[in-house]
Amino acid sequence: MATFGTLSDRLADTFRNLRTKGKLSAADVDGTVREIRRALLEADVSLDVVKAFTAKVRDRALGNEVSKALNPAQQVVQIVNEELVGILGGQQRRLQFAKKPPTVIMLAGLQGAGKTTLAGKLAKWLVKDGHTPMLVAADLQRPNAVNQLQVVGSQAGVHVFAPEPGNGVGDPVRVAKDAVKYAERQQYDTVIVDTAGRLGVDAELMKQAANIRKAVDPDEVLFVIDAMIGQDAVATAKAFQDGVDFTGVVLSKLDGDARGGAALSVASVTGRPIIFASTGESLDDFEPFHPDRMASRILDLGDMLTLIEQAQEAFDEDEARKVAEKIASDQFTLDDFLGQMQQLRGAGSLKKMIGMLPGAGQMKQQLDQFDEKEIVRTEAIIQSMTPAERKNHKLLNGSRRLRIARGSGMTVTDVNQLIARFEQAAKMMRTVARGGVPQIPGMGPIPGAGFGGGRGKQQPKKKGSRSGNPAKRAAENAAIASGTKPAANAGGSGFGLGGDAAPTGPSEDELASLQKFLGR
Numbered sequence: 001m002a003t004f005g006t007l008s009d010r011l012a013d014t015f016r017n018l019r020t021k022g023k024l025s026a027a028d029v030d031g032t033v034r035e036i037r038r039a040l041l042e043a044d045v046s047l048d049v050v051k052a053f054t055a056k057v058r059d060r061a062l063g064n065e066v067s068k069a070l071n072p073a074q075q076v077v078q079i080v081n082e083e084l085v086g087i088l089g090g091q092q093r094r095l096q097f098a099k100k101p102p103t104v105i106m107l108a109g110l111q112g113a114g115k116t117t118l119a120g121k122l123a124k125w126l127v128k129d130g131h132t133p134m135l136v137a138a139d140l141q142r143p144n145a146v147n148q149l150q151v152v153g154s155q156a157g158v159h160v161f162a163p164e165p166g167n168g169v170g171d172p173v174r175v176a177k178d179a180v181k182y183a184e185r186q187q188y189d190t191v192i193v194d195t196a197g198r199l200g201v202d203a204e205l206m207k208q209a210a211n212i213r214k215a216v217d218p219d220e221v222l223f224v225i226d227a228m229i230g231q232d233a234v235a236t237a238k239a240f241q242d243g244v245d246f247t248g249v250v251l252s253k254l255d256g257d258a259r260g261g262a263a264l265s266v267a268s269v270t271g272r273p274i275i276f277a278s279t280g281e282s283l284d285d286f287e288p289f290h291p292d293r294m295a296s297r298i299l300d301l302g303d304m305l306t307l308i309e310q311a312q313e314a315f316d317e318d319e320a321r322k323v324a325e326k327i328a329s330d331q332f333t334l335d336d337f338l339g340q341m342q343q344l345r346g347a348g349s350l351k352k353m354i355g356m357l358p359g360a361g362q363m364k365q366q367l368d369q370f371d372e373k374e375i376v377r378t379e380a381i382i383q384s385m386t387p388a389e390r391k392n393h394k395l396l397n398g399s400r401r402l403r404i405a406r407g408s409g410m411t412v413t414d415v416n417q418l419i420a421r422f423e424q425a426a427k428m429m430r431t432v433a434r435g436g437v438p439q440i441p442g443m444g445p446i447p448g449a450g451f452g453g454g455r456g457k458q459q460p461k462k463k464g465s466r467s468g469n470p471a472k473r474a475a476e477n478a479a480i481a482s483g484t485k486p487a488a489n490a491g492g493s494g495f496g497l498g499g500d501a502a503p504t505g506p507s508e509d510e511l512a513s514l515q516k517f518l519g520r
Contacts, residue, residue: 023072089273109197115197134191135149140172221247225252273289380408384408
């Protein structure tokens with residue numbers, strides 16, 4: 001994640017230096033803890049949290065679990081990971097739903113924290129989870145806040161309860177109370193109340209939020225906090241906890257470039273769990289917060305579970321099975337290739353998905369240069385082909401490729417490169433589908449790889465001469481064909497000299513000289 005990028009880099013450098021040591025002394029541990037403290041403070045993590053965190057890491061790193069470990073450096077990384085999970089809240093906390101619907105969720109926070117957009121994201125996430133949410137426009141102070149929520153609601157595909165025009169008109173407490181009654185009548189099982197924010201913490205903001213809470217008695221009060229506001233995050237969280245109180249925290253704008261370490265402090269300082277994280281501008285850039293997964297991402301250990309979950313949501317199993325059968329029977333077409341790419345794009349940002357892989361921090365430069373629009377260009381090229389051309393790419397001669405290039409706004413070179421990539425991908429997938437080992441261009445077969453439940457069948461060795469000399473190869477092949485044993489040095493030597501001479505080995509003097517030269 002971009003917000004924790006600098007922190008991740010600093011911690012990765014610290015652990016890289018640690019891995020060169022076979023045994024850790026007290027000085028090594030103190031040096032590592034010092035670097036971790038600097039990295040956390042530079043990332044705007046609260047001083048009290050940093051002190052408590054580094055003290056625990058140091059005590060454990062100097063204990064028996066590290067001194068007796070086979071790999072002390074790895075053990076220290078594990079300790080840091082576990083303590084980081086601790087300050088992020090420990091266990092994941094899910095939303096608490098009311099036993100009798102509707103469940104009322106109230107959003108609170110400063111203006112600009114992203115409450116309105118987050119209301120739409122939460123509603124869309126609830127729809128995917130089988131719920132029927134309704135948004136409530138109770139922010140009647142900020143100009144056009146009601147209109148913004150209506151737009152976000154239409155994008156999320158959910159109903160917006162907005163009886164008042166806003167812009168300073170209307171009573172937000174009455175709107176919230178009426179919304180709950182309306183939801184009961186219309187059988188909405190979740191009510192999300194978007195409340196007003198201010199540019200700073202003030203008494204009027206707290207009083208209004210407290211009145212709304214008292215009026216609707218929400219099951220969850222989610223405090224939305226901008227991950228980029230620095231040390232003010234802790235002060236703001238404490239003020240809201242004292243004035244309104246909240247049951248959980250939502251981190252917004254985790255895709256920003258600012259130092260977001262203060263967000264790490266909120267759960268530890270307030271004692272309230274982080275429930276959700278907003279990771280981008282799209283309504284789909286929203287996910288439940290898992291402390292252990294976030295800690296792994298910060299330490300560049302990857303987040304494979306989230307990656308798998310996103311892939312499972314995006315890919316259709318039945319469709320994948322059909323494609324696999326086509327690949328195995330050599331019937332994979334450009335139409336299938338296009339469908340697979342569109343499913344991949346539906347899984348979310350490729351850059352973010354690659355960033356969840358372990359060690360992705362070491363590919364930071366390549367990820368920054370990665371152009372996600374490449375898939376759009378590929379789609380344009382394939383969609384510029386006729387159905388017959390997509391079904392059989394062998395039809396693509398020069399004139400057809402020129403037509404496709406013009407139709408897609410690309411060049412003939414781009415079309416040629418796409419066809420080459422498609423053929424390469426189809427060949428690799430066919431090899432895997434048949435239980436073989438794929439050969440990556442420029443790398444050869446993947447060593448030790450096994451696919452399809454077992455090793456691929458070894459191809460029988462072709463009988464015949466393997467000589468690099470054409471004359472010798474022809475003579476040996478002729479001898480094999482006739483059933484006789486090929487003559488030694490048949491057809492000449494590798495340099496075409498001494499073809500008929502009997503092979504002679506090195507003399508004893510030559511062997512002695514060679515051994516002396518090799519120092520034996």
